[in-house]
Each structure stands twice: as structure tokens, then as C-alpha cells.
Amino acid sequence: MAASTLARGRAGQEVRGGAALLRGTVTLYLSLIVVLPLTAVVWRSSRDGWGAFWEAATQPQALAALRLTFAVALAVAAGNVVMGTVIAWVLVRDQFPGKRVVNALIDLPFALPTIVAGITLLALYGSSSPVGVDIGYTRAGVVLALAFVTLPFVVRSVQPVLLTMEPDMEEAARCLGAGPLTSFRRIVLPTIAPALLAGAALAFARAVGEFGSVVILSGNIPYRTEVASVHVFSLVENDDVGSAAAVSVVLLATSVLVLAGLNLLQRRRTRHAD
């Protein structure tokens, strides 16, 4: 019915003409800003053939950096699944003074520049730590930096789902003799699982690409604390653009895969909702 109205009248014709113009503008903008530069990375990495790409992407230092990046990103995503769910649950089902402030502060890692996050964490957990914890320039430091910047993803993805869940079902389960853990596992978890997975995937993608906080906190020691993005950075600084492009393509492929997976998950969710 909206379509028939659309087709009617002068305004309708103008809209159809304008629609193509708008679509063209959007496509052009995205192509120039996003697609063209990313194509250049893929092109540069494949310019000298598959062999050269493979050699550059599997240099020992690059391989070590990629391994560390994926291992830490997986660990951080898993940690977020647990802590993010706990935090979301406490924010939805628990009452305590200052809850609103805590709720607002969850977004701080999104608002705070990553370089400031790095400086901030190093001030407390670095070599001059006032609390006696020194994990600056270690792998634990990398984990801490990534845990900080990825904190909001799972919380913000699970929280709305928990909000729409009435506590009745859990209470009913409890009345039937289920313990709190059982009722969580059998009632809450299946409902929040898709949101949980989506949040964890976003956290993983973010952790794989993170640069600003890690560059400060990790000390960037090759083979030990150097993550992939920092490795790409040092390759660019040393004018080894070809190798940088090869490692970048691995990161880029990861991002695309995660986004494609999320897209699939989302479509399945909306289909179920219908």
C-alpha cells in the first residue's frame, strides 16, 4: 500500500528519480572511503603472486604475532562471555545504590581513546604500580588491555535480552526444585545464547585488530608480546609494505569472516522471531 502511494503523483515520481541519486551517492562514498583502500591492500599482498604472499604471511615473527593475537583474542572473548553475562545479569536483576552510574560507565571503553586506556592501565598495573602488580610489557598486559577495550560488547548485547525476560520462568524452575545454576543453564542461557555469541564475536574481532592500548601496555617485544596489528605497524615503519599488506590481509579476512558469521546469526534470529 505504501508502494501504490509512492507511485502516485508528482512527489512520487521525484522520489523514484531521487532514490537512484541517493543510492548512487551512498555507493560512491562507500567505494571511495572504504572499498578502494581495502582493495589496494588485497592487491598489494597478491601483486607478487601466491608464493610471495605465503612467505610474507608466514615469516616467523609474523606467525608468532598472529598466533599470539588469535590466542589472546579467543581468551578475552571467552572471558567476556563469563564476565559480560555476570555484569549484565547484575545490572538487570540486582538492585544496589549507584547502579545507574555503573551502567553508564560500562560504555567508558567505547568513549575513551584507546591510547588513553593503555596509559591508564599502565599507570596502575605497570612498573611503578602503586598496588604492587607489574604486568606491563608481558602477555598478561596484552590480555588486560584487550579485556578493557572489549568490555562493553557482551554486556550491551546480553543486557537488552535479559531485560525482556520475565523472572517468572526462573522462579517456576526454582519452585520445581532446580538450583540457581540449573535454572540459569536451562532457562536463561538458551534465551541469551545468540546475543551472547554475537557479543563475543564482536569482542573477538575488536581484540584481533586492537592497536592503541596494546602498543602502550605490551612493550611490543617480538616473539613475546608483539601482536599482529603492532607487527603490521612496525613493518610499515620499516617500509616493508609488501609484508605489511600480507599480514593485513590475514586480519582483514578474519574481520570479514566474523562479520559474515554475525550476519548469518542475525538473519537466523529474525527468521525465528517471525
Add this chain to the structure above:
Amino acid sequence: MPTRGRLPLRILALGYLAAILLVPVGAVIWRAFGDGIAPVWQAVTAPDALHAFWLSLLIAAIAVPLNTVFGIICAVVLVRQRFRGRRLLDAVIDLPFAISPVVIGLALILVYGQAGWLGSWLAERGIQVIFSLPGMVLATVFVSLPYVVREVAPVLREVGTDQEEAAWTLGASPLRAFLQVTLPAIRWGVAYGVVLTTARALGEFGAVTIVSGRLAGQTETLTLYVENRFEAFDLTGAYAASLTLAVLALLVLLAMTRLQRKEGR
């Protein structure tokens, strides 16, 4: 809900947030003012710091309006039009969320740098993109591109087109109908997107650091200045500049909370 089990969870959640968020931020504030306010003020008003601050604002002032206009148009296209490739367009918009800023920086160098696709063409015309303002703006536009689209699209879907069509029948042109009828209805969504875009633009580090060349007092934004001071062991300078950015982040949080309430989330 069980009272048993609730308290330990609360302690776990708040303890984690304190250890990872609150105490570190508190520590930086405490450290920055360790020697009183005077050195902090001096560090914040140092010429290079001020230049970095204004450069960050200038870049945001270019990137944010661009992405706002694009974001609104793109949301309209995604919500109201059906065409082939719409899904692909929808997916490409999210790429900047998921891509490492370092890869973005490298990508811009490969297009606009000396040896890049457009490098010699630009050089012949005396246009410098990399190691100067245009490159930094391009990097910032890239990283902050999806926010307005993603905030406006759901609101636009909810608002629908009925009122706009009513305006057409009263003789308003499509543009006028959109500006006067729909835009006011989606304004809080736009505002929320603008806040997020601004925060991302001011905070960008990785992509900008690669394309800027990091020339102190020239192509150094506030985030780059923080790193510069840190590398030079000038911790007071680094903490003071960090504090400026942290205050901006707090303002962003405040604006977000306000707007969420207005949107009735």
C-alpha cells in the same frame, strides 16, 4: 530471584569493573595531579599540546558532518529502498567496526602514498594526502563511518513514511517533506550517532598515526601527542593530555545517557 547467590555475583561484577575500569582511571587522575595543578595546567597549555588539541577538533569538525550527512542518506537508502546488492551494502558499512586501524592506515598509504595508486598523479598536482591533513581526515572518516547509519536506520524504520506521504499530498516536495517531517522525528537517533562519531573521531589513534607522519606541532593530534609525551618519558605531559581526552570521554558518556533517556531506551 534468590537472595542467596546474588551478593557474590554483585561483588564479582563490581569488583571486576573496579579493577579494570574505575581504579585505573582514578589512578591516572591521582597521578596527573601528583605535583599539584600547576604542572598539569602547564602541560595542557604547552604550544604543541594546544596545537594537537585544535588539530583533533578540526579533523572531527570535518569528519563528523561528512559522516552525519552520509549516515542519514545511507540509512534512508537501506530502510526505504529494495535493490540488488542491498545486503552487500549493508555488510560493507560494518567493515570499519571490525578492521584493525593499522590496516586502515596501510590501506590509505597504498592508495594515496608516494608509491600508491594515485601517488604520482597527486604529486604532479602538488597535492599531499599522506603525512598531512587530508590523509588524517580520510582515516578518521573511515573509522567513524558506521555510527550514524547504525543509530538512524532503526529509528527511521520505526517512523515509517506515512506522515511524509501526507505532506506530499499537501504539496510539499520530497526533500521538504523529509526535512520538515521525518528529520525532526529521528533527531535523537541522529544526535546519538553524532555523539558516537565524535568520540571515535577524537579518539582515533592507529590509523591516524600511520598516515600522519607524526610531525610535532604539525600533524600531531591529541592522541598522537599523548603517545609522543609517553615515549619521551614526559609522564606529566602524557597524563595531562590523557586527562583532557578522558574529560571529553566523560562528556560523551553523559550525552549518551541523556540521549538514551530521550529516546526512551
